[in-house]
Amino acid sequence: MDNEADIFYRTLPKVELHAHLNGSVSFQTIEKLLSRKPHLNIEHSMTAIGKGQRRTLDECFQVFKVIHQLVDSEEDILMVATDVIKEFAADGVKYLELRSTPREERNTGLTKKKYIETIIKAIQQCKNDGVDIKVRFLVAIDRRNGTEVAIETVKMAEEFMLSSDGLVVGIDLSGDPMVGHGKDLLPALQKAKDCGLKLSLHLSEIPSQREETDLLLNLPPDRIGHGTFLHPDVGGSQSLVEKVLKKKIPLELCLTSNVKGQTVPCYSNHHFKYWYKLGHPCVICTDDKGVFSTDLSQEYQLAASTFGLSHEDIWEHSQQAIDCIFAPDDVKQQLKQKWIDMKPQVFK
Known part of the structure; x- marks a missing residue:
């Protein structure tokens, strides 16, 4: 980032809607985790994909396995979640939806319930710290964990939706897209929808998911993660595109993640261009800012330089993202006011 542009993109207020907690752990936080667990013999290069590097999707999932070894106690999760939230805030993000799969670790006594409680605690602590x-x-x-675990996860999410003072707002469907089939998860996803949880589903991450995507679009989800292979130019279909357009389902688009994970050949071929040209709601996100060595300011600048977007275009894109969040209308209104208040200083 050059200096003048750097200042614009950093001061630009932003919304981040697709951030996996463990994938968002920064170099600095990994340092702290490594110093706590030297016996694991883990090196930095095993936890992030650096500039100019690429990995297969399978290799990307191996990186998460390494990070999970470092983050296996309540203490770790509290530190990681707090650091991640503060780093997004330092990058000008004003609204963040974090996502993570609850895990249990017998060695440390971590339970799935404690996992969620600890993330909520981190959110509350950051709020209290101003x-x-x-x-x-x-x-x-x-x-990858099948129907039974999915239903158990939804039950837990519902409990927390009711008890977390509005902090737990929805369900994310993720994990290795080459494993399992969405039809096995439909009962859990429908249950989540019925009880008022919002749905953000990773769809069409790989080319061979047309049938599954079609099935899951019938729910319909409230947002789509990636949607890389939805459109016909890349092996999707016009009928899938029509469904997404008709139901006005916003897409969470992660440029660097897709390029480094090799599901998209290069930035100029990213499907952001396809959906943006259609005027369809899409939100630029990071996916895993730690693993992919990026941040949201960089992703916005990449989109602007790759697709010839002006500062005004980028401002509008950032502002429209507010309509795609899972928080209630009063929160949307507060954010819209914040954008209005901040515009003069961003464009000075």
Whole structure:
């Protein structure tokens, strides 16, 4: 980032809607975790994909396994979640939806319930410390774990939706797209929808998911994660596109993640261009800012430089993202007012 542009993108107020907690752990936080657990013999290069590097999707999932070894106690989760929230705030993010799959670790006594409670505690602590960011949490279903675990996860999410003072707002469906089938998770996702949880589903991450995507679009989800292979130019179909357009389902688009994970060949080929040209709601996100060595300011600048967007275009894009959040209308109104208040200083 050059200096003048750097200042614009950093001061630009932003919304982040697709951030996996463990994938968002920064270099600095990894340092702290490594110093706590030297016996694991983990090196930095095993936890992030650096500039110019690429990995297969499978190799990206291996990186998460390494990070999970470092984050296995309540103490770790509290530190990681607090650091991640503060880093997003420092990057000008004013509203953040974090997502993570509840895990249990027998060695440390961590339970799935404690996992969620600790993330909520981190959100509340940051709020009490006056960090200028609103944070909500999506409880993630890992598609690899099957129907039973998915239903158990939804039950837990529902409990927390009712008891967390509005901090738990929805369900994320993620995990290795090459494992399992969405039809097995439909009962859990429908249950989540019926009880008022919002749904953000990773869809069409790989080319061979047309049938599954079609099925899950019937729910319909409230937002789509990636949607890389929805449109016909890349092996999707016009009927899938029509469904997304008709139901006005916003897409969470993660440029660097897709390029480094090799599901998109290069930035100029990213499907952001396809949906943006259609005027369809899409939100630029990071996915895993730690693993992919990026931040939201960089992602916005990449989109602008790749697709010829002006500062005014980018401002509008950032502002329109507010309509895609899972928080209630009063929060949306507060954010819209914040954008109005901040515009003069961003464009000075």
